[in-house]
Amino acid sequence: MDIGTWMEQARRQVDQWIDQDLASMEVQPGSVEEAMQYSLTAGGKRLRPQLVLAAGEYVGIPWEPLRPVALAVEYVHTYSLIHDDLPAMDNDDFRRGRPTSHKMFGEAMAILAGDALLTEAFVKMAELSTTAFEAGAVLRATHCLAVAAGRQGLIRGQVRDLAAEHQEISVEALRDIHLKKTAALFEACVKMPALLVGRMGDADALGHFGQHFGLAFQMVDDILNVVGDPAVLGKATGTDAGLGKATYPRLVGLDQARVLVDEQSRLALAKLDQARLETLKGILTYAQRRSW
Helix, strand or coil: CCHHHHHHHHHHHHHHHHHHHHHHHCCCCCCHHHHHHHHHCCCCCCHHHHHHHHHHHHCCCCCHHHHHHHHHHHHHHHHHHHHHCCCCCCCCCEECCEECHHHHHCHHHHHHHHHHHHHHHHHHHHCCCCCCCCHHHHHHHHHHHHHHHCCCCHHHHHHHHHHCCCCCCCHHHHHHHHHHHHHHHHHHHHHHHHHHCCCHHHHHHHHHHHHHHHHHHHHHHHHHHHHCCHHHHCCCCCHHHHHCCCCHHHHHCHHHHHHHHHHHHHHHHCCCCCCCCHHHHHHHHHHHCCCC
């Protein structure tokens, strides 16, 4: 199966799981569930849950037992987008081609919807079957996601990203920001399946992949904010410069940023078993080539 077909099948499966989960919430007009639904069903590639499923295949886990993990990472990601778009953060008006959550529901409901999604992610992790996975393994995977989403991961990265606005920082400092803000969640996505089956060597190799994948992904995002088409991206471009964001194109230029994307992509694959990396490599190639 070619990677485009695999990714489309995985995306449809994740969308179906999200729809089923939302149906169980009995979404009502004016409710926090309505705001959660609005952002969860706004589209998107479902890249993070796809990485969960691809890493599952790498360690021999079928898709269905990983449903809670796939949902959990998409809920964490969606929460982070809602909060990232808030006026106190990046103050974006559009996400995935339509008004951001705070534009639709107001700031208070947007904050609460993000909070609810983050909490719901750990409800999903608690639903992992202990008949399929040992309880200790479920705990390790849950801890992995919590660290990635919390003060040591995504939150610290966001704090440092905000602090770096309109500042001169080094490439090394920028790398550290993006290892936490972006790469930490990608790392958790690919490590958790291996942790669930006790494959610690694979967890290390997949974690290495996730870190470098995340850096490459963020570099491409930085490039797209300069040269991307807003109609294709579903959000405004040029916003990083307007906010004085520290980005790779700003620090090293567009051409060198593209060179760094290729370098991170090569590093991502370095520790993976060549016989099992086809799907992960395909997703990496897709993410790498979004800008050219």
